Amino acid sequence: MRLEARNISFRYGKGPWILKNFHFQMEQEERVGLIAPSGYGKSTLVKLLAGYASPAAGEILLEGRPLPKKGYCPVQLIYQHPEKAVNPRWKLKDTLFEGCSVDQELLKSMGIEEEWLQRWPNELSGGELQRFCIARALGAKTKFLIADEISTMLDVITQAQIWTYLLRAVQERKLGLLVVTHNQALAERICTRIIDLEAK
Ligand SMILES: Nc1ncnc2c1ncn2[C@@H]1O[C@H](COP(=O)(O)OP(=O)(O)OP(=O)(O)O)[C@@H](O)[C@H]1O
Numbered sequence: 001m002r003l004e005a006r007n008i009s010f011r012y013g014k015g016p017w018i019l020k021n022f023h024f025q026m027e028q029e030e031r032v033g034l035i036a037p038s039g040y041g042k043s044t045l046v047k048l049l050a051g052y053a054s055p056a057a058g059e060i061l062l063e064g065r066p067l068p069k070k071g072y073c074p075v076q077l078i079y080q081h082p083e084k085a086v087n088p089r090w091k092l093k094d095t096l097f098e099g100c101s102v103d104q105e106l107l108k109s110m111g112i113e114e115e116w117l118q119r120w121p122n123e124l125s126g127g128e129l130q131r132f133c134i135a136r137a138l139g140a141k142t143k144f145l146i147a148d149e150i151s152t153m154l155d156v157i158t159q160a161q162i163w164t165y166l167l168r169a170v171q172e173r174k175l176g177l178l179v180v181t182h183n184q185a186l187a188e189r190i191c192t193r194i195i196d197l198e199a200k
Helices: 042-049 092-099 104-109 114-118 126-137 156-173 184-190
Strands: 002-011 017-027 031-035 057-062 075-078 144-148 176-180 193-196
Touching (some): 002 042, 017 042, 017 057, 017 176, 031 042, 042 176, 075 126, 092 126, 104 156, 156 176, 156 184, 176 184, 184 193
Parallel strands (some): 031 176, 031 193, 075 144, 144 176
Antiparallel strands (some): 002 057
16 A cells, blocks of 8 residues: 655645645555654645645545545554643543544553553653554554654653554554654664655
């Protein structure tokens, strides 16, 4: 299965063009690293790829078709700040089961303790909360995962733990993985291909 941005252009309102006639494609078998200096449009591109925004021109295609307009999106985006990606007024069990059902085995494999489900988001550490967000993104219909600077705010031990869990899930479920990072060493370690937007 292929995820593709075909000749897309995008700008916020009447602002400058962030992406102009831009092409990107990756296969489900790939783990692609996307690197570029701050402000180059990495987060904008992944928002478009996951269907959170639409390009002004061009198309986002999954296996040659537009992303579904309703229901579960097979391209799931995980953000840098997990606390901004969950509703602070919902207990974690409600957040987790909002989009799709998540099986117990998956929770266990992500190191999520059942008791945590009864807690509020601010009662978990950043690393624990990020694991929730990853588990939430791993619905049965997910085909591509996009990780947008997901470990930047975490200490190195928690970073290693997060990537171990995530890469195991990607391998087991044969998901495509797109990793947005400023960390070239991380990209080289986990990715099968690296795209440098600055060099494009
Ligand atoms: N909601 C928005 N409204 C207006 N401009 C925006 C918005 N979000 C981002 N931008 C602008 O779009 C450009 C690209 O931003 P984007 O966040 O995609 O870059 P990035 O490469 O992910 O940067 P970083 O590495 O710092 O996260 C920046 O100039 C930014 O100021």
